[in-house]
Amino acid sequence: MRIRNIHTKFGLMLLVLSFAKVVAQTSDTNFEVPVMETIKRIETIFNVEIKDYDHLLNDKVLEYANWRIQQGNLELSLSNVLVPFNLVAFKNGDGTYEVRKFQYHRVSEAVAEQRLSFLSHLYHNKEQWEARKAELKACMTSAFGLDKAPLMPKSEPILTKQRIYDGYSVENIGLEILPGVYTTGSIYKPYPLGENAAIVITPNGHFGNGRYRESEQIRCAMLAKMGAIVINYDLFAWGESRLQFPSSTHRNSIASTIQVLSGMRLLDYVITLKYADRTRVGVTGGSGGGSQTMFLSALDERITVSVPVVMVSANHSGGCPCESGRGIHLCGNGTNNVEVAAMAAPKPQLIISDGKDWTQNVPETEFPFIERTYSFYDKKDAVKNAHFKNEGHDYGFSKRMAMYPFMAKYLDLDLNKAKNKQGKIDESTCIIEPYEALYVFNDKEENLPKNAIKDIDKLYELFGEKNLRVHDEKE
Numbered sequence: 001m002r003i004r005n006i007h008t009k010f011g012l013m014l015l016v017l018s019f020a021k022v023v024a025q026t027s028d029t030n031f032e033v034p035v036m037e038t039i040k041r042i043e044t045i046f047n048v049e050i051k052d053y054d055h056l057l058n059d060k061v062l063e064y065a066n067w068r069i070q071q072g073n074l075e076l077s078l079s080n081v082l083v084p085f086n087l088v089a090f091k092n093g094d095g096t097y098e099v100r101k102f103q104y105h106r107v108s109e110a111v112a113e114q115r116l117s118f119l120s121h122l123y124h125n126k127e128q129w130e131a132r133k134a135e136l137k138a139c140m141t142s143a144f145g146l147d148k149a150p151l152m153p154k155s156e157p158i159l160t161k162q163r164i165y166d167g168y169s170v171e172n173i174g175l176e177i178l179p180g181v182y183t184t185g186s187i188y189k190p191y192p193l194g195e196n197a198a199i200v201i202t203p204n205g206h207f208g209n210g211r212y213r214e215s216e217q218i219r220c221a222m223l224a225k226m227g228a229i230v231i232n233y234d235l236f237a238w239g240e241s242r243l244q245f246p247s248s249t250h251r252n253s254i255a256s257t258i259q260v261l262s263g264m265r266l267l268d269y270v271i272t273l274k275y276a277d278r279t280r281v282g283v284t285g286g287s288g289g290g291s292q293t294m295f296l297s298a299l300d301e302r303i304t305v306s307v308p309v310v311m312v313s314a315n316h317s318g319g320c321p322c323e324s325g326r327g328i329h330l331c332g333n334g335t336n337n338v339e340v341a342a343m344a345a346p347k348p349q350l351i352i353s354d355g356k357d358w359t360q361n362v363p364e365t366e367f368p369f370i371e372r373t374y375s376f377y378d379k380k381d382a383v384k385n386a387h388f389k390n391e392g393h394d395y396g397f398s399k400r401m402a403m404y405p406f407m408a409k410y411l412d413l414d415l416n417k418a419k420n421k422q423g424k425i426d427e428s429t430c431i432i433e434p435y436e437a438l439y440v441f442n443d444k445e446e447n448l449p450k451n452a453i454k455d456i457d458k459l460y461e462l463f464g465e466k467n468l469r470v471h472d473e474k475e
Contacts, residue, residue, distance in 0.1 A: 030063040038065040038081050039099075046074045049096040056087055056099050105317045105324040109361065112315035112336070116369050119339055126376040132332065133343050139331035140299060140340075144257045145463045152265050153179055158440060158449075164191055165431045167417060168224035173231075174240075174440040175269055178462055180453035183262040184240040184440045185211065185233030187270075188224035198228040198280035198411040199270050201263050201296065201303075203235075205287030205311075206320065207394065210239045212435045219284075219400055221430040226404070226413040229276055231266045235259060235288065236322060243445045249456045252469050253325030256295075258459075263296045271302070278302065280411045284403060286310050286352075286395030291323040291337070298343035305410040306344050307403050309352040309395050314338045314366050316358035342370045346377035348410040352399050355389035363387050401425060 025031045036057045039050050052058075062068075068080035078089040082099065089097045090108045107115070123129040141147055158174035169191040174182045190197055200223050204211040211232045220230040234241045236258045237250035249255070263283070271278040282305040285293045290311025297306040311318070317337050318324040329335055341351065351367060353359035359366075367385040374383045386402035404425055408415035420426035441447035445454075453459055460467045 025066070031065065031067060032061055032063045033065045035060040035062050035065060035081060035085070038062065038069070041066060042069060042074070042077055042081070045069065045071070046077075048074065050078075050089065050099065051096060052099045054100075056085075056101065060085055103319070105319055105329075106358075107315050109315050109365075112313075113365060115334070115336060116314050116338060116365065119335070120369060120372065129345075129373060129376050136332045136335060136339070136343060137299060140295070140328045143326045143328045143331060144260055144295075144299075145254075145326070145465065146257070146261065146264075146299070148463045148465075149257075149261055150178055150462055152177055152268060157269060158182075159187075160440060163433070163437070165221070166225075166429045167191060168221050169193075170221075170433065170438075172438060172440045173266075174449075175266060176449070177258075177261055177265040178459075180449075180451045181258070181459065181462070182244065182440075182449065182452060183233050183258075183266065185231060185266065186220070186438050188220040188230040188232070190224055190227050190229070193275055195275050196277040197275055198282065198413060199267065199276055199278070200228045200230045200282040200284065200407065200411070201267055202230055202232045203259065203263055203283070203285040203289040203292035203296070204232065205285055205289035205291075205395075206235070207287060209435075210234060212239065212438055214432050215395055215400070217432055218427050218430045219395065219403075222400070222404060222418050222425075222427060223407065223413070225417050225429075226408055226415060227417065228282070228407070228411060228413055229270055229273070231270060233262055233266060236262075240440055240443055243441060243443070243448055244452055244454050245456055245459070251321045251325075252456060252467065253321050254456070254460055254463070254465075254467075255320075255322035256324075256326050256328075257463070259292055259322060260295050260299070263292060264300055267300070267302060280304060282306065282407050282411050284309065284407070286399070287393060288318065288320060288323055289395075291318045294337060294340045294344075295328075297347070297349070298340050303344070303347070305348045305407060307350045307352065307406060308341060309399055309403075310354055310357055310359050310393050312337055312341045312351045312353065312362060312366055312370075313358040314361075314369075338366045338369050341366075342373040345370075345374045346379035346382055348382045348406070349384075350403065350406040351383070351385045352402060353385065353387045354391040354393065354399075355387070356392035360389075397427075400427075 069077045086102045088102050091110050123132050153176045155176045160172040162169050162171040169189050172186045174184050177183050220232050223230045236255040237245040281302050283293050283296050284307035286309035290308040293308040297303045317329045353362035374380050418425050457467045
């Protein structure tokens with residue numbers, strides 16, 4: 001099969017002659033026609049509307065194009081015509097179709113529902129699900145490269161001076177999670193600090209300003225006031241992590257490995273503290289932090305409560321390679337974030353979703369699938385969904401208001417310490433610190449430890465791998 005792009009200067013001429021070409025097509029030219037003409041024919045045959053908003057079909061010609069139309073099968077016809085160009089047709093909620101570039105991390109809602117249906121037929125009881133879960137866990141561990149990770153060095157964590165506020169304290173931490181690789185973040189603790197404090201890991205997502213943004217600081221401070229030791233840390237090649245690895249490397253697949261490992265090894269450190277209760281460990285984050293929440297819950301048995309926010313979706317597995325770049329969703333001959341979230345069962349889980357991103361169908365589509373998995377353990381009451389149909393992609397006020405009581409209930413936190421005299425949860429007493437207060441190394445490369453790695457290739461080598469990333473020309 002020969003596929004080619006028509007040179008731009010001939011594009012207009014071919015469009016003018018396109019109708020004549022359709023009529024005149026023969027085996028002498030391998031029945032070659034502009035793809036746009038075939039798409040129009042499909043629209044007529046199946047009485048549908050197909051949009052090409054990004055002009056992805058312009059100047060594209062395909063051999064045997066009209067022969068690829070399968071009567072009575074719209075989806076197959078579209079696939080036959082678009083796949084040779086690495087394009088797909090997404091079905092929108094209004095019934096129209098949209099031509100898009102193929103995205104390995106995203107499928108249409110129709111395909112997502114089909115996949116969930118397929119997955120639901122793989123197991124019908126606890127024993128079958130446990131076998132599936134074990135298969136997924138082993139594969140994900142290998143895909144992330146966690147089984148090849150060097151041991152965490154025994155170096156002491158780098159801790160800054162503690163700042164004391166109303167009901168909580170903050171100090172920053174630089175933890176050497178791998179030889180020469182430092183994860184930077186902040187530790188929020190109840191103040192005064194008693195014994196047996198719960199632990200909450202809070203991976204942050206791709207929201208602006210990372211872990212330094214106001215909503216992130218508030219979330220951590222409030223949980224600390226309620227009685228938890230809260231660990232918040234930079235994404236790979238974000239924040240102070242950029243002192244070691246430039247922001248361009250955030251889209252390397254190894255980023256997802258480091259982010260999962262950061263959560264695990266920060267937990268390794270915190271559970272050694274004499275006042276930490278290793279039997280009460282929560283995790284919560286939004287967007288990319290929601291992905292990390294699901295991954296940590298699925299892979300780390302120490303996690304006892306999870307709250308993934310605006311990321312549990314059957315049709316979207318994370319657009320950044322730091323979420324989906326290691327191919328974990330190929331595990332088990334194909335999985336998705338819904339099944340990954342279900343791996344937390346039977347431990348308490350609150351799934352927070354909204355109506356203006358890829359979690360818009362959670363109440364009707366994703367949540368019933370996860371609830372079914374919890375039913376294998378007779379624990380349907382342990383999984384909840386807080387859906388905000390009029391809200392968008394964030395970890396905003398109302399979503400935090402849903403999270404606080406859930407964490408309080410299952411981590412045995414004191415919710416009253418987060419309330420004002422009127423009995424309402426009140427975030428106004430939290431202090432929003434300036435960026436520089438949250439730095440470990442004062443955001444200066446010269447303050448890094450002398451052994452700090454500053455080469456992405458050397459980071460790959462720690463796992464016995466090579467950096468094979470193919471760079472996008474637009475980057």
